[in-house]
Amino acid sequence: MDELRNYARELLEKEEVAAVIGYQQVTEKRTKPIVITDPAETSRLVFNEYCLNNLAVYLTKARIRSLMRTKDKTMKLAIVAKPCDVHSIVALIQENQIHRNDVHIISFNCHGVVKDFGCDFNGDNLAAKCIKCETHKPLYFDKIFGEEKQTPKAGDASLEKINELEKLNSKERFEFFKSEFDKCIKCYACRAVCPLCYCQRCITDKAIPRWIESSSHQRGNFSWNIVRAFHLSGRCTGCGECDRACPMDIPLSLINRRMAMEVKDLFSFVSGRSLETPTLVGNFDKKDSDEIFM
Amino acid sequence: MSKQKWEPKIVAFVCNWCTYAGADLAGTSRLKYPANTKIIRVMCSGGIDPVFILKAFERGADGVLVSGCHPNDCHYNAGNFHARRRWDLFHKLLDFVGIEKDRLQFSWISASEGKKFADVITKVTKDIIALGPFKTYQDMNAEFTTVFPEFAEAGNKEIAYEEEMTNG
Amino acid sequence: MSFKMEEKIISKDDLLKLCGDVIAKGHTLLAPGIAEYEQVKDVSQIRLDSSALPTKTSYKSYVFPKAEPILYYKRSKSDVQLIDVDVNGKKIVVLGAKPCDTNSINILKHLFNWDYEDEFFNLRQKHFVIIGLMCSSFDEYCFCTSVGSSPVSEEGSDLFLIPINEDKFALRIITEKGKEFIEPYSEFLKDGDEAKSNAVLESIKKPEVAFDSKQVHEWLGDNFENPKWEGIGNVCLSCAQCAFVCPVCHCFDLVDEDYSYSEGRRMKNWDGCQFGHFTLHASGHNPRDIQSKRYRQRVNHKFRYYVDKFGEILCTGCGRCSRGCPVSIDIKEIVSNCKD
Numbered sequence: 001m002d003e004l005r006n007y008a009r010e011l012l013e014k015e016e017v018a019a020v021i022g023y024q025q026v027t028e029k030r031t032k033p034i035v036i037t038d039p040a041e042t043s044r045l046v047f048n049e050y051c052l053n054n055l056a057v058y059l060t061k062a063r064i065r066s067l068m069r070t071k072d073k074t075m076k077l078a079i080v081a082k083p084c085d086v087h088s089i090v091a092l093i094q095e096n097q098i099h100r101n102d103v104h105i106i107s108f109n110c111h112g113v114v115k116d117f118g119c120d121f122n123g124d125n126l127a128a129k130c131i132k133c134e135t136h137k138p139l140y141f142d143k144i145f146g147e148e149k150q151t152p153k154a155g156d157a158s159l160e161k162i163n164e165l166e167k168l169n170s171k172e173r174f175e176f177f178k179s180e181f182d183k184c185i186k187c188y189a190c191r192a193v194c195p196l197c198y199c200q201r202c203i204t205d206k207a208i209p210r211w212i213e214s215s216s217h218q219r220g221n222f223s224w225n226i227v228r229a230f231h232l233s234g235r236c237t238g239c240g241e242c243d244r245a246c247p248m249d250i251p252l253s254l255i256n257r258r259m260a261m262e263v264k265d266l267f268s269f270v271s272g273r274s275l276e277t278p279t280l281v282g283n284f285d286k287k288d289s290d291e292i293f294m
Numbered sequence: 295m296s297k298q299k300w301e302p303k304i305v306a307f308v309c310n311w312c313t314y315a316g317a318d319l320a321g322t323s324r325l326k327y328p329a330n331t332k333i334i335r336v337m338c339s340g341g342i343d344p345v346f347i348l349k350a351f352e353r354g355a356d357g358v359l360v361s362g363c364h365p366n367d368c369h370y371n372a373g374n375f376h377a378r379r380r381w382d383l384f385h386k387l388l389d390f391v392g393i394e395k396d397r398l399q400f401s402w403i404s405a406s407e408g409k410k411f412a413d414v415i416t417k418v419t420k421d422i423i424a425l426g427p428f429k430t431y432q433d434m435n436a437e438f439t440t441v442f443p444e445f446a447e448a449g450n451k452e453i454a455y456e457e458e459m460t461n462g
Numbered sequence: 463m464s465f466k467m468e469e470k471i472i473s474k475d476d477l478l479k480l481c482g483d484v485i486a487k488g489h490t491l492l493a494p495g496i497a498e499y500e501q502v503k504d505v506s507q508i509r510l511d512s513s514a515l516p517t518k519t520s521y522k523s524y525v526f527p528k529a530e531p532i533l534y535y536k537r538s539k540s541d542v543q544l545i546d547v548d549v550n551g552k553k554i555v556v557l558g559a560k561p562c563d564t565n566s567i568n569i570l571k572h573l574f575n576w577d578y579e580d581e582f583f584n585l586r587q588k589h590f591v592i593i594g595l596m597c598s599s600f601d602e603y604c605f606c607t608s609v610g611s612s613p614v615s616e617e618g619s620d621l622f623l624i625p626i627n628e629d630k631f632a633l634r635i636i637t638e639k640g641k642e643f644i645e646p647y648s649e650f651l652k653d654g655d656e657a658k659s660n661a662v663l664e665s666i667k668k669p670e671v672a673f674d675s676k677q678v679h680e681w682l683g684d685n686f687e688n689p690k691w692e693g694i695g696n697v698c699l700s701c702a703q704c705a706f707v708c709p710v711c712h713c714f715d716l717v718d719e720d721y722s723y724s725e726g727r728r729m730k731n732w733d734g735c736q737f738g739h740f741t742l743h744a745s746g747h748n749p750r751d752i753q754s755k756r757y758r759q760r761v762n763h764k765f766r767y768y769v770d771k772f773g774e775i776l777c778t779g780c781g782r783c784s785r786g787c788p789v790s791i792d793i794k795e796i797v798s799n800c801k802d
Contacts, residue, residue, distance in 0.1 A: 027602060032790030035696045053789060063696060063752060117790070165390070174392025174430045185519075185528050185706045185732065192701035193788045203345065205739050207717075211345040213352075214717055215529035215729045219434040223348045226391060230344055233383045245788035247518055247703050249497060255390065262386045267379075281383070284375035286365065292385050293378070294401035294414055353722070435721070 003145055004080070005042045007106065011078050012039040017104050018067045018075035021058050023051040030117040033058070037067060047080060047146070049113050049121040054239040055079055056088035056195035060097050068102065078104040082113070083138040084129060087237035087272030088195040090140060094272070094279050095235075097198055107138035108146040116244065123152035128253065129240040131156050139273060161251070162258050178218060181225045183248040186216040190228065190242035190252055196235050203227065225252070233259035234280035237272035302356040302422040304331040306415070307346060309339045309374075312363035312404045319408030327412040328419040331359065338362065340373030344384045347398060351431045357397050357422035359414070364402040374402070396421040397428060467616075468635040469654035476650035477623075477631060478505045481557060483647070489553040492521055499524075499556065510558050512625055513599040516780045520563045520709035524554055525586045526570065528706075529731045532582065532716075537724040549585045555643075558595040562606050562780035564618035566709035567592070572772035573712055582730075591643045594619030596662070600669040603781030605794045608672045611779055614663040624659045632659035673798045675765060675775055681800045682766040686758070694796060695754025697789050702734025704760070704783035704793075710776050713740075735759055765797060 004022075011017045024034040024044040031050045035058065036042055058064045059077060068075050081089060086107055092098050112121075112130035119125035131154050138144065165173055188204075191197045204212040204224055212227055213220035229252075238260055242252040263269050266289065269280045308314045314335045320327065336342055339362025347358050360381060368374045381400055389395050399421070401414045472480075482505045484491050491502040494514060499521040502508060534545040556563075567587050574580040597613035606612055616622045620640030624632040632654050635641050644651070705711040715733035720726035733740060736757070741750045750756045768776035777793075784792040 026790055026792070030790060033697050057699065170389075170392045170394045171430060172392070173390070177391045178430075178434075185523075187702040187706040187734065188737070189699075189701035189703040189788055192699040201739075210717075210719075211343070211349060213719055214715065215719060215731050217434075217529045219352055220529070222434065223345070223352065226348060226387065227345060229391075230384055230387055233387060234379075241788070245701070245703065247707050247786045249518075255387070258390050259383065259387060262383065262390075266382060266386075281376075281379060284372060284379050286375065288375070288378050289382065290365070290378070290402075292382060292400050294399065294417070 001046060004047055004106070005045050007143060007145075008036070008045055008078065009039045009042040011104065012036070012042065015075065017078040018070070019064065020045070020078040020080070020106075021055045021064070022080035022106075023047060023053070023055075025050075029114075029119065035064060035067075045080065047108055049111075050117060051080075051082065052113055052117065052127070052244060054085045054088055054193070054195055054241045055081060056085050056092060056239075057193060057241075059089065059092060059103060060195070060198040074102075076102055076104045078106055080106050080108075081138070081141075082110045083107060083135045084110070084133065084237070084239055085195075086138045086140055087135070088239055089272075090275055091196060091235060091237055091272035091279075092198070093275060094277075095196075095282070100275065104143075105138070105141045106143045106145070107141040108144065109137055109148045110146070111136060111149040112151045121152075123154040126152055126154045127240060128156075128158050128243070129238055132159070140275065158251070158254060158257060161254060162261075165254075177225075178222065180250050181221040182218055183250055184216055184221040184225060185248060186214065186221070186224065187247060189245040189247065193241040193245040194232070195239070195241075196232060196237070197228075203231075225250075225255075228252075229255040229259060232256055234263045234267075234269065235271050236260060300427060302330050302419060302427070303354060304357045304359060304415075304418060304422055305350040305355045306331050306333045306359040306361060306418075307336055307339075307342045308333055308359075308403075309362040309369075310335055310337050311369040312367060313339075313361040313401075313411065315405035316403040316407045316411040319405065320411045321408075323408045325408055325412040327415040330419050330422075331415050338368065338370055338373035338377075340368070340370065340375075340377040342377065344380070347384075351393075351397075351428065352435070354428075354432055354435070356425070356428045357399070357418060359399050359401065359418050361401045361403050361414070364404055367404060392430070394425055396425055465636070465638050465641075468641070469656045469659065470633045470635065470644075470651040471626070471654040472631050472633045472650050472652075474510070474629040474631065476647075477510075478508060480647050480650060481505050481508060484555050489555055490524075492524065492554060492556045493558050494560070502557070508557065510595065510623075510625075512596050515599065515601055516560050516562060516604075516782055516785075518782065518786060519707050520566060520780070520782070521556055521559070522566060522570075522709050525567060525583060525590065526574075526712060526714075526732075529729055530582065531727045532730050534727045535718075535725070547582075549582055551585050551589050553589045553591065554586075555591045555593065557593045558623070559592050559619065560780065561594055561597050561611060561613055561615040561617070561619075562604075562778040563709050564592050564594045565611060565615070566618070566778055568618045569710045569772075569774050569776060569778070570712055572774065576772075591621070591639060592619050593621045593623060593640075595623045596625065596666065598666055600667075601781070601785075603784040603792065603794060604669045604779065605672050605781060606779035607669050608794070608797075609675055609775045609777050609779040613668055614666055624662050626659060626662060632662070634659075672794050673800070675769075678765050678797055678800045679769055681802070682762050685800070686762075690799065691754040691758045694757045694791065695752060698736065698753050698757055698791055699789055700736050700738055700753055700756070701788065702732075702736050703786055703788065704791075705734035705736060706732055707782040707786055709778055709780060709782070735763070761793070761797060761800070765800075
């Protein structure tokens with residue numbers, strides 16, 4: 001922990017970065033994001049199994065970006081990121097939302113996080129994204145801390161759920177999602193926590209014409225959740241923040257994960273893994289499948 | 295419910311340069327095809343947002359057809375290539391959330407394929423008739439149909455709309 | 463409010479029988495489930511656990527639904543025809559409501575009857591019977607004692623339950639409405655001993671008082687431009703989770719939803735002051751353009767403006783907003799820091 005704090009303090013003191021986006025401890029089993037501009041505050045930085053938030057979401061926020069520009073120079077933003085959060089940062093760089101040179105990635109060898117604050121760290125309480133995780137070491141970083149440790153083993157419940165849903169017929173699946181989406185209260189927490197939902201003005205906020213009804217009745221909820229999932233297909237890096245943020249416990253990442261599987265099958269593409277490959281939906285290949293077209 | 299025989303409502307989003315011209319050709323060639331499809335012309339298949347399709351379902355469409363130029367024929371060079379990738383994903387997504395695959399269909403029809411246009415429309419109409427009314431989605435409009443019972447009557451809505459439009 | 467409280471005793475089995483009867487009569491029975499107040503279909507679902515933490519959401523949506531039509535319209539060439547909405551005036555019984563929820567309707571009542579009487583709200587709340595249940599546990603986010611309530615507060619309940627032992631509850635009849643509701647079931651009731659149940663109430667551990675709401679009120683008035691707000695604004699992500707799970711947040715948005723060219727309806731939907739476009743004017747100007755201003759509004763509205771206007775704090779201290787916040791912003795901590 002001291003390594004991280006000292007490193008962050010040095011970065012701030014040498015004015016290499018304008019701010020450090022990191023985690024601070026709230027209670028024993030809960031952390032929360034903190035944006036540090038004062039070197040003295042770096043003593044609050046922590047990294048542990050309770051660092052659930054995907055801090056990449058802050059990189060596109062105007063108020064955080066404005067910290068980068070001072071009178072005489074432009075500085076970087078330093079961010080404490082888990083290897084999976086680095087995927088989100090990569091996706092943001094690919095989509096030209098931030099430049100690689102503008103972000104200083106402080107990452108860790110990661111062996112998983114808990115599914116929710118307040119849980120003990122063990123196989124039963126492992127976050128869903130960690131169960132299937134293949135990147136325990138970050139793919140891109142400017143500084144890395146922590147030692148490699150074994151991730152606890154756990155069963156993949158969300159994959160089981162997907163397989164179970166696929167066995168149902170269309171009508172049953174529709175009923176399942178209708179009842180799940182019915183719970184939606186349109187607080188848009190899923191949108192707020194998603195690092196890739198960076199649009200200045202979301203399509204659902206546009207009133208003329210209103211494509212997505214703002215009412216949270218069945219019809220409005222259905223179109224919002226479909227459009228959200230579609231806008232993230234081929235882009236979602238699977239950080240699972242939407243699931244965690246949803247106050248109504250709608251299994252949002254189920255659809256995201258299923259679409260990611262589809263994308264991998266169709267285009268052999270996984271979002272946020274490489275800075276060299278172009279984005280999926282922003283590009284095309286003349287050899288793409290023509291299967292669904294008559 | 296209405297005593298009339300149920301007729302499917304199909305919305306076709308077609309591109310201006312190929313499929314719409316193809317539909318024109320089908321018309322000038324006096325080819326016959328079912329009259330259930332309402333055509334909405336857009337400039338390019340790449341300009342059709344998936345929310346258009348959801349909106350069509352919300353407003354009572356039983357099926358949707360999206361059609362554009364053949365690959366490599368796009369008036370804007372790459373519009374249909376971009377669209378192809380997106381539609382592939384969107385089709386898979388709708389399938390996963392439980393909307394039957396045949397409710398949303400895609401085709402490439404060029405300006406010279408009047409025959410293909412008539413064939414595609416016939417096939418889509420047949421498929422939608424086989425699937426029946428899109429009750430699952432339309433049930434979400436239940437409240438409207440109790441307040442405005444005439445909505446439940448097939449066809450009335452369009453008539454009211456057209457009258458409004460022509461009478462100013 | 464001159465109703466004299468009556469003290470009775472009811473066994474758990476009889477209470478469940480009463481609930482069964484409520485369901486059989488076709489009324490809606492709500493009880494706290496795992497995540498939210500659930501509609502009880504079968505009495506075996508009822509847990510009546512005084513040590514459970516507050517559910518993720520309150521029963522606010524049953525008086526003030528997340529989306530409700532307020533009128534239907536039909537346009538023809540020459541005029542617009544309006545069709546009234548038939549408000550469902552079904553009786554709703556809430557069993558085992560937390561003391562931090564029971565008062566919520568009383569707090570909301572002021573707003574919905576202020577310059578315009580909201581008949582939708584009034585009709586729904588008239589049909590509400592709230593059976594409160596003493597609360598015997600709290601976590602680090604609970605702060606009911608700081609906003610003038612307590613885990614044993616009867617405020618807002620029509621009937622109030624106090625567990626005496628494993629299978630007996632003391633039942634206090636608080637209001638006229640409660641008396642009316644319990645009258646048909648008087649066979650289940652025995653006379654109770656007020657001193658005994660008071661002893662139970664006194665033995666309950668209560669959360670420590672975290673702040674003095676009067677001082678907070680004063681501080682907020684003097685510190686509109688305090689730099690403290692900026693620190694919060696940096697972290698908050700502008701979702702409305704906090705407002706939507708809050709038992710007393712009440713902002714709403716009116717939107718017209720057209721179904722066809724000539725028919726449609728007007729909806730009243732929940733809205734949240736943390737959304738960036740909440741205060742966006744048609745001109746493009748946004749008086750609360752940055753997050754720190756929006757969070758300041760949230761705290762001010764709850765602990766200052768509402769107090770000035772209606773004499774009550776717009777907060778029940780349930781801690782739901784903090785428990786669910788994706789970035790762990792704790793309103794108790796923030797309000798406690800509202801001092802120099």
